Amino acid sequence: MNNLAFPQLGELPGVRALSDFLEDPGKMMKYYEAISRRNVVNAATGATAIYLISKTLLAMLKSPPFNPARISSSGLSVESYSVPSSRMNAPGELRRLLQTLRPNLDDDSKRTTLHTITQCIYLKETEANACTNDDIKLVASFLDDGDKITKMEALNALKAFTVVWRFKIKIQEYVPKIIELVTSNWDMNLQVAGLKLLNGLHIPNSTHSLLRRLLPNFMEILLVANTLAKVQVLKFLSTLAQEEDLLYDVMNCRAPPEFLSLFQPSLPGNLLCELLVFVECLSVGRLSPQYQSVDWQYSDNSLHETIFGENSRLPDRLLALIIHPEEDVQAQACKVIPSLRLNREESKLASGPPFDANISVQPLESTRISQAANSVLSNHPFVLSTHPSDATDTDTSFHPVHDDSGRSFYPLQGTDETGDSFYPLQRTDHSFHPLENVSVNSSSRVLEDSFGSFHPPPAAPLGDSDSST
Incomplete structure (x- = not known):
């Protein structure tokens, strides 16, 4: 142990090479050139690419083998179901589909059949005219199905049947059921399908009491739904505002504080147009002689106070829409602003002295x-x-x-x-x-x-x- 000789630090190969490298200025300059910013970025990019490729390969190796039988069609949209064009154009195809449509079918068969029926009605209106009210009743029976996609396809099929005028009266019988489906389910596709169907029908007077009770639900859809559902619910609310016995209920409906946030220039033009049309319908109805003949009372958070109240911030929001890139939005905003001003002048006149006030008048000469x-x-x-x-x-x-x-x-x-x-x-x-x-x-x-x-x-x-x- 005492005879062992340990090498000196300077005699180690690595230390000797490092000392030679530091003593040579030329080698130092080449080293600085090698570690430039561009070379460092290229090295990091290459390392990242290698890491991602290796991770992908490992995931492919660990994944189970492909098995087509394990793929469920419930996650696929109905539009992905291919229907042969030869069958679509075959005579009597619509009648054959209606005969095969039964409640005891599986969910996939019901969805596909209802979707094909919708396409056949649009493509073959003559065959749709030959259908009967029993066929409408059969399709409407799937509104009570447990599957949401089946309900949506039934709504789309009923919407297709509205191209035949005489079927609209029959479909009006199911308006209460359609309203409940729209307001009780938060599936966006189901809501859009139901609202499109409602907008294509005449709302019976017998459903007005139901609509008064569910107006807050429609206002909630207006705030939380996607753009397509918002456009459809605005069309439906505009239709309700044109009904004389429903106008006050729409006016007095509670408007959430986020309602004015819909008047943003950054929102889609079609949504802003429908929103302005809805405000215009409320303004026109408020100025009608029938509505002015009654002294209505509104709650503090009502839609009336949000739009027509003295402290309303809506006129300031509308000024920003005048410079909107879309001309339709500009034109509609220019129509709504004078209407709101006229409503405010009418409110000032209505709040003046009563007719039996003691007003002194100077006698004539x-x-x-x-x-x-x-x-x-x-x-x-x-x-x-x-x-x-x-x-x-x-x-x-x-x-x-x-x-x-x-x-x-x-x-x-x-x-x-x-x-x-x-x-x-x-x-x-x-x-x-x-x-x-x-x-x-x-x-x-x-x-x-x-x-x-x-x-x-x-x-x-x-x-x-x-x-x-």
Whole structure:
């Protein structure tokens, strides 16, 4: 052990090579050139690629062998089911499919059959016209199926049957069921299919009570669903807003605080257009005489207060939509903004003083009224006893002119015998003076002759009139 000799540190090969490398400046420069930024990036990229390739190969080796029988068709969309075009064009194919459609089929067969029926209706409208109400009843029976995709395909088939006008009345019987499917399931495809069907039907009056109860559900779909479902639910809400007995329920429906966030220029143009159309329908309905004739009361968080309230921020949101890239959005926003302004003006008028308020009005000029009340109409021409030019500042009275029949006429001040010229009134006092020589119990009447002119009877003395009464 004591005879063993350990090499010195400088005699080790690695240390000797490192010392030679550090002592040679040329070798140092080549080393710095080798570790440039570009070379480091290339090395890191190559290492990453090698790692990903090796990971992929290991996953392929560990995966089980391919077995087609293990693939389930439940995860595939119905559109991926290929239907031979020769079968689609075969005569009587729609009737054959309806005959094979039975509730005891498996889920895949029901989906495929319903989907093929939908395509056949669109391609062969003549065969669809030959169908009966029993066929509609058969397809609608799958709305109660346990599989959501089967329900969706049944809704699509019913929507296809609406191309035949006489089937719309039959499908209206299932509107309550369709509304419940849309509001109780949060499957987006099912909601879109149901809303498309509802938008193609007339909503019966018997379903209005159900719609009043489920309006908050439709508002929730408007906020949380995808773009396609939002567009369809806005179309449906616009239809409800045009119903006179449902307009107030839509107005008073609770609007979540996120409702105004839908008016964003970054959203799709078709969604913004339908949203503006919905606001326009509410505005037009609110300005209708039937709706204005009732003093409606709204809750604080209602849709009415969010859109038409004094503290509404909707006008500020609409200003941003005027510069939207799509012209349809710009045009619709320009239609809604004046409508909202008109609604606010109507609200200010409605909040004014009531009709029975005590409003003081300055009386009209007393001189003209008193002279008109004292005058008696006559069908004879008249002549002024004194011209206005002869009147002095202290005497501005006129004297009556009598004719042969005993009738008299008191001319109005400011007119001459032709009735054309006008002279300024002498009295400028606007205070009201009661009439002095007018009898309340006057029995004078106006008689109508056969020529359509009016002739008053001769004026009776005041004493005779009093004695007659």
